[in-house]
Amino acid sequence: MSDHQDRKEQAIAYYQQNKVPLRMQDVLNVMFQANPLDVNGYVSTYFEDLAQTPTITRTFALRYMDSKGSAAIGTKIYCLVRNKELLVGQSQVAVDTELADNVKVEDIEAEDEYREHEVEEAIILINNDFREILASANPRNQQELDEKLYQLVEKRRSEAKQQDEQRNIETTTPVAADDGKKGAKKSAKGSGKKKNSQVPIVPDRPKEKAYPGSSAVTALSQSLCQASASLSSLSVYDHLISCFGGDDYSITLPLPMITLAQSGKAALGKCNCIKEFMIVPRSDMPMQDAVAAAAKFQESMVKAAFSKGGIIAKNLNDFGAVCPVLDKPEQGLDMVTDIVAQHGFEMGKDFFFILNAAAQEFFDYEKGKYELTTGALKASEDMADFWADLCTRYPAIVGIIEPVRGEEMEQWNKVCSSVSDHCLVIADRSYERPGLLKERELNFAEFATSGVVLRLSGCTTISQVVECSKKLIDLNNTVILAEGQHETNDATLVDVAIACRARFIKLGAPSRGERVSKYNRLIDLDGELGERRAQWKDLEFPTIPPKLPTPLPETDETGDNAEN
Structure with a gap:
């Protein structure tokens, strides 16, 4: 009997220590007032809220x-x-x-x-x-x-970098001192040769060595x-919004950048200057309608490519896009425009162009010029006029990704001053990864953008992408989240794009499971958000003025500084 009494007293102490009787009394009183249909579910939820915080095992x-x-x-x-x-x-x-x-x-x-x-x-x-x-x-x-x-x-990564630098210092062979006599003779001997007048090429930004x-x-x-x-x-996007923005976020759904055709340096045909011909739907178009229309466009693109290029032209590339034989960019733009019209839509009204130029891929590093089409070279200083003319003739173009190499800042800013009042000038590989970019003080007087592509890859966290997006939006830039050429079926990127308030999400063509999963997620979210979904305002194009040269000091008639 004493053992039974001891167990009873231990049980009473255990339950009182964990406040079980008090909480049972509380839930019974509250549940009676609430009168729920599912009594056991109500009790279960009550105690779930009191459970210990889940921890990673x-x-x-x-x-x-x-x-x-x-x-x-x-x-x-x-x-x-x-x-x-x-x-x-x-x-x-x-x-x-x-x-x-x-x-x-x-x-x-x-x-x-x-x-x-x-x-x-x-x-x-x-x-x-x-x-x-x-x-x-x-x-x-x-x-x-x-x-x-x-x-x-x-x-x-920092420690490994320091070790590499130290290793390079230790293995560097000292150069013997030169009295200058031999160099003087060479200089004199070569003095009659013609000097190299080629414009120096700005080298590419060194690729970061990752850990x-x-x-x-x-x-x-x-x-x-x-x-x-x-x-x-919670859904992933609601979780991220609560973590980084709170209730003041307006829930906007990113608009898909849909790749319909690809050209570029490695494709068939002579056209090098546009890697991807992409379209985006108008902001108020239901996502289900936009994706369904894009699938029909792609089917028609494949048929059109087959009729002109044969069976090989039906093959799709890594982005799921068709690769028609194009000899100039106008052919690709006209092809997409015609096919969109065949299905009852209009470019510039229902859908708009965003072009991925990827200028670094058609830049001739030996000649220091851009090979727009095979055999046709254009100097860097003439690229602004080229893009301005193309945008004027095709007003449905609302964005260009990497119109020139980001390393050529002067020419990049010249493009901005030529087209930025009606077309986004978008940087992709020209910026560092989000973890570094969010800490960097951006100087738009040196390198200006109106849009930036961010990627959730490499040494990058979701927190960094969201924080970097906020910074760029505050600087009047449109944010685009993008998938790479290697993809998986994970559709988390779509939810992250909502938390980032990214206006666009670059997914490739609506084909193959790894891309379709993300398009389907967009459709799901459109229905899930319902009245919570806010419509995007009209796309704004922040005009980026040209960077003016520093004026020279005034001189008098003798050539001396007038201020002296």
């Missing part, structure tokens, strides 16, 4: 495949939720590439090797160091955990986002 990564069958990163996050270990977040992330379409085979092979190594290192990083950081953490702390993951990789496995940052950031949204019983 397991984090691990696997080798997945992307849209091309290449290595990709798959991550999973498990949490202890009401005494059960549950899968709460997962992601599939591809390793993006910056290779141009017209690179050599050995460059492609080197990129494939890099991708394999990057995925291997990312998996090791997630299954070891990142696992320790996330152990017992609350996944709802998105920004805090994003920053911890990012800082670990950034610290190691091996840094793509793990993006992969886990997406998993944490999914986990936090799931545990809060």
Whole structure:
């Protein structure tokens, strides 16, 4: 009898310590007033709200495949939720590439090797160091955990960079001192030769050397986002809005940039100066109607390409777009315009052009000029006139991505001053990744833009993309989120675009599962948001004035400075 009494007293103490009788009394009183239809569900929800905060118990990564069958990163996050270990977040992330379409085979092979190594290192990083950081953490702390993951990789990248610099210093062979006599003779001997009058070429911005496995940052950031949204019983976009913006956000749906045709340096035909012919729907068009129309446009594009170029022209590229034989840009613009009209729509009214020029891909580095069409070169200083003329003849063009190389700042700004009052001048690869860009003080007097493409890849967190977007919007820039050439079926990017207030999302053509999943997500959100969806205002084109040269000091008749 004493054992039974002891157990009873222990039970009473246990329940009182955890306030169970008090809470049972409270829920019964409140439930009676509420009179819910589902009594057990009401009690369950009441105690769920009192449950301990879910914490991460397991984090691990696997080798997945992307849209091309290449290595990709798959991550999973498990949490202890009401005494059960549950899968709460997962992601599939591809390793993006910056290779141009017209690179050599050995460059492609080197990129494939890099991708394999990057995925291997990312998996090791997630299954070891990142696992320790996330152990017992609350996944709802998105920004805090994003920053911890990012800082670990950034610290190691900085240390590796310092080691490389030190290694280079140690291995550099000292140059013997020269008395100058030999050089003087050479100079005299060559004095009669013709001087090189070629305009010096501004070199490309050096490619950042990433720390091996840094793509793990993006992969886990997406998993944490999914986990936090799931545990809060929110959609991903609502979770991100509550984290970064609060209720003052207007819910706008990003408009898809739909690739209908591709040309460029590596494509058939002579046209080099436009890599992608993209269209965007008017802002008030229902998403289901816009995507359905785009699918019909693409089907007609394939038929038109087949009739002109034969069976090979029916092949689709990495973006899912048809590659017709084009000898000049006007042919592509006219082709899209005609096909859109065949289906009862009008360019400039229902749909608009955004062109991806990708100028770095048709720049001739030996001659220092742009090869607009095969054999037709144009100097950098003449590119502004070229784009201005094209936009004048095709007023449905509302944006150009990378019209010239970003390194040629003077010519870039000249393009801005020529077309920015009716066309967005959009930077893509000309800026750093969001993690660096958000910390950088942008000087539009040196390099001006009215739109910027951001990517959720590499060593980039969702927090950084959202914060960078806010900064750019405050600077009167239109934000575009983009997929890379290597994709997965993960559609998180669409929800992130909403939180970023991105006006456009660049997804490629509406074909193949990895792209269709994102188009379907846009359609789902259009119906899900309902009255919550706000319509975009008319697209604004901030006029970017030309950068004026510094005036020379006035001189008197003798040539001396007048102020002296």
